Amino acid sequence: MGRIRVLSDQVANQIAAGEVVERPASVVKELLENSLDAGATRIRIEVEGGGRKLIRIADDGHGMGRDDALLAFERHATSKLRSSDDLLQIATLGFRGEALPSIASVSRLLLETRAPEDEAGTLVEIAGGKMVRVEEMGRPAGTTITIRDLFFNTPARRKFLRSESTELQHVAALVTHYALANPTRHFELHSATHALLVAPAVTSAADRMFQIFGRETVDQMIPVTAETDFARTGIPEPPPWKRDEHYEPPEPGAMRISGFISKPELQKLNRNSIYVFVNGRLIRDRLVLHALGEAYRNIIPPTSYPVVLLFLEMPPAEVDVNVHPAKTEVRFRQQSIVHDFLRDSVRTALMAARPVMSFATALTDSPLASESLRIDVSPLPGAPEGMPESEGQPMAGDTAAFSLQPDPFLATEQRIAFPETTRPAEEPEYLDGADRRATGKHSCSTLAVEEEDRPETLHSLSTLRPLGQLRNSFILAVNEDGLWIIDQHVAHERVLFEKILRERKTESVQRQRLLMPLLVDLQPAQMLAFANIADELDRNGFEAEPFGPRTLAVKSAPVGLEGKELEHLLDEVLADDRTGQAENAEARRIRIAASIACHAAIKINMPLEPAKIDWLITELARTQHPTSCPHGRPIALRYSLKEIQKAFNRI
Template identity: 40%
Template sequence: MNSIRPLPEILINQIAAGEVVERPASVVKELVENALDAGATRVDIDLEEGGVRLIRIRDNGGGIAAEQLPLAVSRHATSKIASLDDLETVATLGFRGEALPSIASVSRFTLASRQPHDEHGAALQVEGGKVGEVAPRAHAPGTTVEVRELFYNVPARRKFLRAERTELGHIEEWLRSLALARPDVELRVSHNGKPSRRYKPGDLYSDARLGETLGEDFARQALRIDHVAAGLRLHGWVAQPQYSRASADQQYLYVNGRPVRDRSVAHAVKLAYGDVLYHGRQPAYVLFLELDPARVDVNVHPAKHEVRFRDSRLVHDFVYRTLKDALAETRAGMEPAAAQAPHPAGASPLPAAGMGGGYAFARPAGGTGAGTAWQARQSPLGLPVAEAPAAYAALYAAPSDTAQAAVVDNGTGLPPTSADSGVPPLGYAIAQLHGIYILAENAEGLIVVDMHAAHERIGYERLKTAHDGIGLHAQPLLVPITLAVGERDADTAEREAATLAELGFEITRSGPGSLHVRSIPALLANAEPEALLRDVLTDLREHGQSRRVASARDELLSTMACHGAVRANRRLTQPEMNALLRDMEATERSGQCNHGRPTWARFSLAEIDRWFLRGR
C-alpha cells in the first residue's frame, strides 16, 4: 500500500485546471471576468485556431502592481475576498483565485500589466506552471493575458478538443451571453488575425444589444419586464409566444449579473408559458434576477455555472408569477412597446414588501394608427361554453341613429374611423372567409382571425377565471386508496400535508413508504389520481411547489372550451364578428389558442402594396 504524500504544486494546479479549464471558451470566460472585475470598459479578445493556439485578452482596467504579479499566478491568492463574510456576500464574477494558476499550468502563459499611476508596466512568464521572473515592459494602463498552446503539456486533454470552428462557436456563444449582461462594455474579437465581431458600448438599459446579439426579430417580439417584490427584482425581456424556438438556444439567465443555469428558475419559466406555447416549442428570454448576495450561494460549482438559493421556493414562485402576469397581457392586436428603462441599482421606485409588489411591464401598445384613445375593457358578461354565436350580438348595444347615418353616408358598412373616434387594434370586420377566418380592417391594414381558435381562448380564459373564484374542492373517496411510494415521497407528503390539502388531496402517512389517500380534487375525479399525486410529490420535492393539479384542471377546461367554440363553416353576422374581435382585445393571452397556435395575423397596407408592386 502506497504511503500518503503531498502532491507537487504543478500537479495540484493541473488537477484544478481539469475543473476550471474545460476548453478554450473556459479560459476566455475566466480572463474576461477578471477584466470586468478590474473595472474594464473595453476588452479585446484575440484568438488563433479557435483559441487553442492563442488566446490574448487585453483590458483597460485597474491593472496589477509589478510586485503582485507572482501572487496573481499563485493558488488561492485574490483581491476579491478576505474573510468568510466576503465569501457569503461575494459580488464579483471571480473570487477563488484558481483561474490564473490553473490556466498557466497547462499553457505557455504571459501576464503583463500596468497601473495608471505607474511609469511603466511589468510582465511575468509561466511555462507549464513554472513561474519566471518579473521584468519591465512597455504597457498601456490595464492588463494583457496571453495563453499559448493550451494543453500542450497535457496531451490527453488536448485530444478531446473539437474542431476549430466548434471551439470558436463556444467562445462566441459565451461572449454573446456576456454582451447581453454588460452592454456598457465594449468587446472586440478577432480570429486568426481578422476582426470577427465588435459589440459597441451603449447605455446600460438600452435595447440596442438585444437586436445585436439575438436578432431584430427577437427585439421586436420581446416584452420588457421589471418587477420588484419580497426583496427580489426580475427584469429583462421575454419573447412573446409567437416567437418560439425549436431548442433552448435563446434562454439566458443572470443572477446578480452572473450567467447561470438553474433548474428551478427554468421550471418556473416553463410553467409561465404553460398554455401559450405550441407543443414541443421553447420560450426565448433574457432575464436578470437580483437579490441580496447573502441569499444566494455562488460557490457551489467549480466553473460557477450554478447557484443555490437560500429560499428556492420563493424565487420559483416569484419568477413564475412575474412572467405569467406579463404573458397574460399578450392580447390579440397588440404590439410590444418600449418600456421605461429599469431603475438603476439602489433606486426603489417599486414596492418591495410581499409578493404583490409593483409591476412595470412593457404592456403592448394599442393600434399605431389614428385615434389611440380606444382601450380594451373586459366584458362583464360571462361566456357560457355552449353558447350560440348569435349571443355575441347581445354583448354590444345597437348603434345609435347618428351612427347608423354615418355608416350609410360612408357606404362601407363600418363605423367611422376618424382620428377623433379611434380605431381598435383588431379594427372592424368586413367579411368572413370560407366560414373559417374573419377579415377585418384596422388603421394599418388587414387583420385575419381564426374564429374557432379565438373563441376557444376566450371561453377557456373565462372558465379558468370562474373556477379560480370557486377554488379546488376535495371529493372524499368511498374507499381510501393506499399508495406505495418511495420513502422520499412519503417524507414529502408528510411535510407538505397542508399544501396537498389546498390542492384537494387529503393524505396521511401509513408507513415508511406508503400513503393513505382519503380525498382527491373533485374536478379531476375521473382522471388518474395516483399518477397525478406521484407527479405532484415529485414537483414539491424538486421545486417546492406543483402546478400539476392546476395544469390537469386547465387541460379539462381547455377541452370544454374547445368543444364549445364556434365551428368552421358557421356563418357569423357582422355584429357577431365585431363582438368576437372586441372580446379578443379584452381577453388575456388571446394571441394564441389553448394549444399555443396563433389566433390572428396582421398585414400592413405597405406589405399588401408590395404584393402588387404598387409605387414601383
C-alpha cells in the same frame, strides 16, 4: 515510507485545471470575468485555432503592480476575499484565485499589465506552470493576457477537445452572453480571419439586444420589471457588485427582476436563447429553467422554448455561488421564493401583453360551467410531446378540456370533457405503429352495432373518406374503424420529409432560384455553424454564401421555401444545439431534412380544397411511417367505433 504524500504545486494546479479549464471557452470565461471585475470598459478577445493556438484578452481595467502580478499566480491568491464571512456575500464574478495558476499550468501564458499609478508595467511569462521571465515594460494602463498552446503538456486533455469550429462556437456564445449582460461595456471578438462580434457600449439592455439579435427579435420581446421583499430582517447591506454609474443596487432584503421575454409567437427548439444572470453572473440553474417553463405552460408547446434575457438581482447573502468549480451553478437560500417570484413575474408580463380572453375561456366563469366541467390540460396517455408549428398561434397542448378556473393562456382548440356518468372508459388513442384495437365481443343494448373481430393495420388510412376541416387545421375523416382527426401540418410534413430524403439520395432535389438574394443576419456562433453544414445545405437545394462577417446571402432554396419561412428555417438549423456536438452525417442529413419539411409543409389555419385533402390523405397512406412527423408529433388521432358506442352507453 508511507503511502500518503503531498502533491507538488504543479500537479495540484493541473488537477484544479481539470475542474476549471474544460475547454478554451472556459479560459475565456475566467479571464473575461477578471476583466469585468477590474472595471474594464473595453474588452477585446482574439482567438486562433478555436482557442488551442491562441487566446488573447486585452482590457483597460485597473491593472496590477509588479508584486500583485506575481502573487496572482499563487494558488488561492485573490483580491476578492478577506475572510470566510466574505464567502456568504460574494459580490464579484471571480473569487477563488484558482483560475490564473490553473490556466498557467496547462499553457504558455504571457501577462502584460500596468496599474494607472505606476510608471512602468510588468511582463510575466509562464510555461507549464514554471516561471520563465519577469521584467518591466512600457504599456497603457490595463491588462493583456495571452494564452498559447492550451493543454500542450497534457495531451490526454487536448485530444478530448472538439473541432476548431465547434470550440470557436462555444467562445462566441460565451462572449455574446457577457455582452448582453454588460451593455455599457465595449466588446470585441476576433478570429484569425475576421471579426465575429463588435458591440460598442450602449446605454441599455434593449439597445444591446438590438445590436446582437436585430429588430425582428426585439419587436417580439416583452419587457419584464418586478420587485419583491424577502420579508426578512437583519440582512446586511450588500456591497456593490457593479461599480458603474448605471447600476443601482437593490435595497437590503429586496429581490428585483428586469429584462425581456419573448411573445408566444417566438419559439426556439432548444434552451440556447435563454440568458439569465444573477447579480451579473451567467448561470444555468434548474430552478430558474423550471420557473420559466411553468410561466410558459399552456402558452407554447412543451418542447418549445422562449427567448429570455433576464437579470435577477438580490442581496449576495441570498445566493451561494460557491457550489461549482466553473461557477455556472448557484444555490438560492430561499428557493421557493425565488422560483415563485420568477414564475409569477414572467406570467404576469405575458398576461398583460396578451390579447382579449377568448369566449370559450370566459364561459368557464358562469355557474353552469362550474357544475360539470373540470380542468384537463395534460396530453393523452402515451402521446408524444408536441413540436412547435411554423406559423399561427401555438396551441396549449394536443388535447384540453374546459377548466373550472379560467386560464387566459389556454388556446381555443379544445374538446369538451364528458360528464363522469357518460365519460368513455378509454381515452382516444394515438396512432402508434400498427393500428391497434381491442378485440372480443361485448354485450350491448339492442340499439348497439356489433363490431367484427379483425386485426387492423395502417392500410386502413387508404380507406378514409374525408368530411372536411376543423378550424382549418385538422382534417376530419371516417371509415369503418371510426372517426379520424388528422393534423394537416404534420401529415404534410411527413410526406415532404420522406420525399426530401428520397430526392437527396438520388441527387434529384428540386431548387428554385430567388429573384433577389435573401440577406440573413446571423449571430457569430451561427456563422460558424453554417461552415459546418454548408455542404449538406447545398445537397438539399440551398445555394448560400457569406456576405460579410455576419450576413448570409441565399441565392437558391428548396421548392416551397421563401421569405420569412426561409429565414426561420436557417435560424433553426444553425441554432440547433446539436451543431456544437459530434454529429454524424446521417443525423445531420435527417435533422436538416426534417426542418425543411416542417417549414415547407401546409400550415395550420389554412383552408384546403377537397381535392387537396384527398391528395394529402392518399400521400400519407403511401408513406413508410405515417404515425408521426419527423419530430415525433402524432399525425392522426382515432376515435374508434367501440369508444363511440361506449360514450353513448350502447355497450
